[in-house]
Amino acid sequence: MSAPMDRGLQDPERPPTAPADRGRSGSGSSSGEAPPGFSGRFMAPLLLGSVLNPLNTTAIATGLVAIGRDFGVGPSGTGWLVSSLYFASAVAQPVMGRLADLLGPRRVFLSGLVLVCAAGLLGTLAPGFAWLIVARVLLGVGTSAAYPAAMTMLRVEAARVGHEPPRTVLGRLSLAALGSAAVGPALGGLLTATTGWRGIFAFNVPLALIPLVLGLRLLPRDGDRRTTGGDEPQPQPRPQTERTPLPALLRDGPLARTYLRHGLTYLTLYCTLYGFTQWLEEAHGYSSLGTGLLMLPMSGAAALCSLLGARTKGIRAPLVTVSVLLALGSGSLLLTDSGTPVALLLLTSALFGVPQGLASTGNQAAVYTQAPPGGVGAAAGLQRTAQYAGAIAATGLLGLCFGARPTDTGLHQLAAVTGVLGLLVVVLTVTDRALRTRE
Secondary structure, eight states: OOHHHHHHHOOTTSOOHHHHHTTOTTOTTTTOOOOOOSOHHHHHHHHHHHTHHHHHHHHGGGGHHHHHHHHTOOHHHHHHHHHHHHHHHHHHHHHHHHHHHHHOHHHHHHHHHHHHHHHHHHHHHOSSHHHHHHHHHHHHHHHTTHHHHHHHHHHHHHHHHTSOOOHHHHHHHHHHHHHHHHHHHHHHHHHHHHTOTTHHHHTHHHHHHHHHHHHHHHSOOTTOEEOOSSSSOEEOOOOOOTTOOHHHHHHOHHHHHHHHHHHHHHHHHHHHHHHHHHHHHHTSOOOHHHHHHHTHHHHHHHHHHHHHHHTOSOSHHHHHHHHHHHHHHHHHHHTOOTTOOHHHHHHHHHHHHHHHHHHHHHHHHHHHHHSOTTOHHHHHHHHHHHHHHHHHHHHHHHHHHHTTSOOHHHHHHHHHHHHHHHHHHHHHHHTOHHHHHHO
C-alpha cells in the first residue's frame, strides 16, 4: 500500500534536474538553491480558475431565502440548488481529472471556464426555478475542471524543472479554493442585498473570463515546447496514464483513507456552514448581509490556518488538530440558541474556520504525495468528490434536523450528529499509519 505514495514523489521517468535548469537565470545548480519554476505568471490563471467551484458552493448559502421567496419555494426546494451543484461536481471532478491526465490539462482547464461563462449567463437570465437548477448543474461541471487540471499541471511542471513544487505552492492553490469558499457567504449576502440574488450567478462571467484570457496567454500548450526565460526551449512532458484508472486509486489504502477522512471532515463543515447560516436568518432574524458578516470570522480563520498549514512540514499533526476542533466546535453549537449574543456567534464561526483551513492544506498535501505518477489529476478529482459527497450528505442531514424551518432544537440535533462525526475523524486520523510514516 505504500508503493503508490512513494511513486508520487519520485518518478523514475522524470528528467534530471540539471538539464531542466540549463540556461535559466537564477538557477540553483551552482548556488545550492532550489531550481526555479512555478512562477507567478504560471500560477495566476490556475489560482483564479480554482476559486470558482468552492466560491459557487458557498455563495448561494445567503441567497437561498431570497430565491425561495421569489419563486415560492421552501427550504426543501431551494436545497436542490445546493445539492445539484454538489452532485454535478462529485461526478465531474474525477472525470475532469482523468481527462486532464489523458488529453492535457490546459485543454480541460480552458474548456471548463467557457462552460462556466455560459452557466453564469443562464442563471442570470433564468425565467423559472428549474432553469436555476440547470444553471447550477452546468456550473458544477464547468468549475470542476480547474482544480484537477491545476494539480496535473503542477506535476507536469515538476517533471519539467526537476523538483517538486514547494509546499507553499500547494498552499496557495489550497488557499485560493478555501479562501473563496470561506468568503462565499459574505459575498452572496452582499450581492443579494445590492443586486438581488441573480448577481450570485452573474458574477461568474467576469470571474471566469479573467483566468480564461490569462490561461490562453500564459499556460503552456499541452505537449508543446515552451521557453523558460533562457536560451533553450524545454519540452512539456506528458504525464503517464496507463497505471492510473480510477478504481485503482480507490483501492490504494492510504488514498482511500484520505478520501474517507476528507469526506467526513467536510460533511461536518458543510452541515455547519449551511445549517448555521440558515439558522441565523430564520431563527435569529439576521438579514442575508448580516449573516454573511457573521460568517467572516470563519473566512479569516480558514484563510490564516490555510497559510499556516502550507508552511507546516508534517501532515498528521495538523489533521489531528482538525479532528479535535471539529468535535469541540460541534459542542459549542449545542450551547447556542436564539438568545446567544453576537460575540459568541462570532467565536463559533471562527472556531470552525480553523479546521477548515488545516484540513484543506493537509489532505491536499496527502493526496499529492500519495498519488501515482500520471494520476494526480484523477486523484485530486476524487478528493473533491469525497468533499462533495460530504456536502450532499449534509443537505440530507439538514433536511432531517430542520424540517420545514430551522429551529434551536434542530440546530442542537445537528450539532449532536456532527459531534459524533468529529470524534470519528479523530479516530481515523490518529490510527492512520500512512500519515504517521509521512510525518
